[in-house]
Structure formats: C-alpha cells, structure tokens
Amino acid sequence: MTGVVAVLITTFLASAVEAIEMVTIVIGVGATRGWRSTLIGAASGFGVLAVVVVVLGAALSQVPIGPLRLIVGALLLTFGLQWFRKGIMRVAARGLAGIGGQDPHEVAEWTGPGMDWTAWFLAFKGVVLEGLEVAFIVVTFGAGSNQLGTAVVSGIGAIVIVGAVGFSLHQTVRRIPRSLLQLIVGVLLSTFGSFWAIEGLGIEWPGGDAAIPGLLILYAATAATYITLERNRALGLRPAA
Incomplete structure (x- = not known):
C-alpha cells in the first residue's frame, strides 16, 4: 500500500508541474486569440497524444524528447517574442487602460472567419x-x-484537476485589457520557449524547472524597463544622468 501511495503522490505532483505549463499556454492563447480555435487545437493535441501513447505504450520512454523540445521551444519563442514586443508597445502607449473592464480601443487579434491557425497551432x-x-x-x-x-x-488526475482550476479562472483573465494580456502571454510564451529550446540543445538549466520563475522575472523586468523607456521617450523625458 505504501508503494502505491508513493507512486500516486509522486506521479501526481510531477505531472501537475507539466500540466500547469500546458494549461497556462492554452488559457493565455485562448484569452488573447479566441477560445474556439484554441480549444480545437488543444483537443487535437490530446487526440494525437492519445494515439502516440496507445501505439507506443511503455516504449514511449525510449522516444527522444530533446529534438521535440528544441523545435517546440523555438516556435514558441518566435511567437512569444512577437507578442512580447507588441505588448510592450501597446502598454507603453495606453498604460493600463481598461483595467476592471474592456478597453474600447482594444479589439481581438482574430476577427476573420474560419480557423485561427495561430491559436490552434500554439495550443496544439x-x-x-x-x-x-x-x-x-x-x-x-x-x-x-x-x-x-x-x-x-x-x-490523468493531475491534468484534469489543474485544467479545471485553470479554466475556472478564465473569466477573470478575460477582464484583463488585451494590450496587457498580450504582454503577459508574450512573457509566458517567451519564457517556456527559452526554457524548452535550451533544454532541447542538451543544456541543463540550473535547478531544472525552478529556472522557469527566474526566466519569468527576467522577461517581466525587461518588459517593465522598455515600457518605462518608451513612455519617457513619448513624453519627451530623458533618463537622469
């Protein structure tokens, strides 16, 4: 019984860490780009994942994860840095307008018919x-x-519980102004993209997953610095000598 409990707890906690990263990306993309395409992308990802797990079974542990981390990390970093830059420029221009409600000047990124393939791809x-x-x-x-x-x-329990908690908060996320939300998602995608890309190269991060908060702080501090500089430039202010 002790062995069963140990496996149950250890697997749950380790899986929950990965599930948090998964849910963070899906919610961030959904709140920024729209939920329909994002959820379809997530569902497609789970479908592919189920097929892979069923086909490979226990042999899954022999599949090299490094190249996949590198590819996915590089792609997330590419999208993340684009949103990071746009978010900085928009927050610098408008500040935190819209906090507590929707900024009337902000519009959704995706307004066209059909599938938003960017949202689908990122969630997938x-x-x-x-x-x-x-x-x-x-x-x-x-x-x-x-x-x-x-x-x-x-x-499975870890994914379900973390997912339920995450999606219960999506209404709160939707109240964040889109310019600020785009910056937040840009920071998150850039953080995970950097982390996975470096791991994919075979380089170990100091502290493993504990390096993720450090990357978050680094990107957030960089954004805050550039926002301050951009706002000062717009106001005609010069940095103190």
Whole structure:
C-alpha cells in the first residue's frame, strides 16, 4: 500500500508541474486569440497524444524528447517574442487602460472567419509537448515500480484537476485589457520557449524547472524597463544622468 501511495503522490505532483505549463499556454492563447480555435487545437493535441501513447505504450520512454523540445521551444519563442514586443508597445502607449473592464480601443487579434491557425497551432504544440512529458513521467514512475495503472490514474488526475482550476479562472483573465494580456502571454510564451529550446540543445538549466520563475522575472523586468523607456521617450523625458 505504501508503494502505491508513493507512486500516486509522486506521479501526481510531477505531472501537475507539466500540466500547469500546458494549461497556462492554452488559457493565455485562448484569452488573447479566441477560445474556439484554441480549444480545437488543444483537443487535437490530446487526440494525437492519445494515439502516440496507445501505439507506443511503455516504449514511449525510449522516444527522444530533446529534438521535440528544441523545435517546440523555438516556435514558441518566435511567437512569444512577437507578442512580447507588441505588448510592450501597446502598454507603453495606453498604460493600463481598461483595467476592471474592456478597453474600447482594444479589439481581438482574430476577427476573420474560419480557423485561427495561430491559436490552434500554439495550443496544439503546448498540449502535445507537455502531454508527452506527463506520459514520460507516468511510464517512468509506473513501470519502474510495477504500478503503471496507479501512475496513469495519477497523471490523468493531475491534468484534469489543474485544467479545471485553470479554466475556472478564465473569466477573470478575460477582464484583463488585451494590450496587457498580450504582454503577459508574450512573457509566458517567451519564457517556456527559452526554457524548452535550451533544454532541447542538451543544456541543463540550473535547478531544472525552478529556472522557469527566474526566466519569468527576467522577461517581466525587461518588459517593465522598455515600457518605462518608451513612455519617457513619448513624453519627451530623458533618463537622469
């Protein structure tokens, strides 16, 4: 019984870390680009993930995750830096207009008919990569302790619980002005993109996943600095000598 509980708790906690990253990306993209395409992308990612897990089973632990991290990280970083730059410029121009309600000057990024493939792609990638990470955790802990069923239940439970908590907050996220939200999502995507791309190159981050908050702080501080400089420039102010 002790072994079962240990596998259950360990797998849940490790999977929850990956699930938080997954849900953060999906909610950020959905709130910024629109929910329909984002949720379809996430569902597609789960579908592909299910097929991969069923086909490979326990052999999944032998699949090299490094190249996938590098590709997904580079793509997330590309999109993230674009939103990061736009968010800085918009927040610098408008400040925090719209806090507590929708800024009437802000419009959604996607207004065309059909699928928003950018939202679909970002959600799909986030779900597939983080889902594979959860699958690796489940297989590693479950097969190693001969408790694969327990590990599967724990991993799925982590995704469901974290997802439910995340989506319960999406109405609050929607109240954030789009310019500020775009900056926040840009910071998040740039952070995860940097983290995964470097890991994909085979370079270990100091502290592992604990480096993610440090990257968040670095990007946030960079954004705050550029916003201040841009607002001062617009107001004709010069930095103190």
